[in-house]
Amino acid sequence: DVSEDIFAQYIQVDLATEIAGLPLTGNIGVRNVDTETTSSGYQQGEDVWVEVTPGNWQPQPVVEAIAVDHDYNDVLPSTNWTLAVTDEQLIRFAAGKTMARAPVNMMSPSLNLNQDLWGSNPGESTSGNPKLNPFRADQADLAYEWYYSEGSQVAVNLFYKDLESFIARAADAETVVNNGKEYKVSRPINGSGGYIRGYELLWQQSFDFLPAPFNGLGVYTNYSHNESNVEQFVPLYSEYKAQLTGLSEDVANFTLWYYINGFEARTSYSYRSAFQRDINLVMGEEGMNDSEGYWDLSLSYEFNDHYKVSFQVQNLTNEPYKTYGLESNNPAHINKYEEFGTRYSIGLNWKL
Numbered sequence: 182d183v184s185e186d187i188f189a190q191y192i193q194v195d196l197a198t199e200i201a202g203l204p205l206t207g208n209i210g211v212r213n214v215d216t217e218t219t220s221s222g223y224q225q226g227e228d229v230w231v232e233v234t235p236g237n238w239q240p241q242p243v244v245e246a247i248a249v250d251h252d253y254n255d256v257l258p259s260t261n262w263t264l265a266v267t268d269e270q271l272i273r274f275a276a277g278k279t280m281a282r283a284p285v286n287m288m289s290p291s292l293n294l295n296q297d298l299w300g301s302n303p304g305e306s307t308s309g310n311p312k313l314n315p316f317r318a319d320q321a322d323l324a325y326e327w328y329y330s331e332g333s334q335v336a337v338n339l340f341y342k343d344l345e346s347f348i349a350r351a352a353d354a355e356t357v358v359n360n361g362k363e364y365k366v367s368r369p370i371n372g373s374g375g376y377i378r379g380y381e382l383l384w385q386q387s388f389d390f391l392p393a394p395f396n397g398l399g400v401y402t403n404y405s406h407n408e409s410n411v412e413q414f415v416p417l418y419s420e421y422k423a424q425l426t427g428l429s430e431d432v433a434n435f436t437l438w439y440y441i442n443g444f445e446a447r448t449s450y451s452y453r454s455a456f457q458r459d460i461n462l463v464m465g466e467e468g469m470n471d472s473e474g475y476w477d478l479s480l481s482y483e484f485n486d487h488y489k490v491s492f493q494v495q496n497l498t499n500e501p502y503k504t505y506g507l508e509s510n511n512p513a514h515i516n517k518y519e520e521f522g523t524r525y526s527i528g529l530n531w532k533l
Contacts, residue, residue, distance in 0.1 A: 182222070183285040183311075188215040200264065207262035216282065217252040220311035222291035228360050240360055242294070249290045249311035255280045269328045276321040283313040283348050287369045294357060294364045306357065306364040314371050317345040332387035332399065342377040349413040349426060375411030377428065397441035405432045413457075429453040429472075443483040448497075450476050455512070458504060471503040471512055489530040499523050 193210035224247050228240035259277025266272060289309030324338040348369055355366040381403060388398040407430055413423040431454040438447045452474040476498050481491035504517040 183220045186217045204265045209260045211258040214255045220288045220290045221248040224292040271326045273324040281316040306366045308368045319343045336383040338381040344375045377409045379407040381405040399438045401436040424457040429456040447479040468504045491528040493526045495524040
């Protein structure tokens with residue numbers, strides 16, 4: 182059981198002025214956040230010897246209840262500005278100090294001691310970390326947006342995040358001795374240092390200028406490129422350092438839509454390049470999620486303001502889910518391959 186009490190106060194000032202005759206609007210503010218957590222669970226302690234049958238003594242684990250308190254404070258200044266170059270063109274800038282709390286499932290104080298499958302190198306022992314601090318970063322964004330026609334735009338966004346801390350799982354974060362045996366405990370811990378930087382491109386176009394019935398067509402697409410020098414901890418059985426969990430170098434989305442007289446059709450493709458997964462608890466290794474791309478389809482018809490039916494297909498081409506080992510760093514060395522199928526759903530919406 183994990184409970185969080187969060188107390189926050191903020192002050193914000195909205196401003197409007199001009200630069201070289203161009204309208205400039207924005208705000209400056211600061212937020213103070215106090216977080217108090219209590220994590221409760223059970224820990225496996227030193228084994229005790231119990232006479233199971235006369236003369237037959239065997240070690241039995243002792244499980245003890247435990248509760249751990251943790252608190253931290255963050256002062257988060259930020260500012261946001263928009264410069265209207267024209268009625269259709271905007272330049273946006275934002276900067277601030279940010280934080281994101283640890284997932285509560287990582288804050289369990291429970292400790293489980295187990296030997297691994299090989300017996301000689303205990304590695305399956307796991308625990309959470311009730312003393313985890315949040316992700317913290319100083320970040321800035323600069324964007325240019327051009328709304329060149331109704332329902333259409335082009336945008337370019339540059340971003341930079343200076344990571345003060347992040348959360349990662351370390352396979353050998355702690356060694357626990359129980360009845361003369363050493364157990365390497367895998368637990369999430371805080372790392373520090375590094376950056377995430379990159380850019381995003383966006384294009385949205387409505388083809389309402391085409392003759393009927395093609396005037397209901399439209400397209401939306403974006404592409405993001407990310408770079409980071411963050412290296413996580415060296416996992417067991419591997420000489421490679423892991424990258425920041427969940428960060429893909431390339432992410433892209435494409436949507437083609439058609440709408441006319443209450444009928445709407447959308448097909449979308451989502452792509453992301455290979456990314457680092459969390460450490461596997463069983464072997465104490467990191468794994469790479471192979472690059473993946475999925476097609477989805479959505480059809481709907483709105484009879485009137487009250488009734489609407491829809492039909493959706495997810496993972497239209499039944500793309501698989503694949504992972505490969507970090508130690509080989511080779512996509513051909515697959516350690517997990519799953520086909521989770523195509524999903525169909527039908528819906529009926531009714532509004533009063």
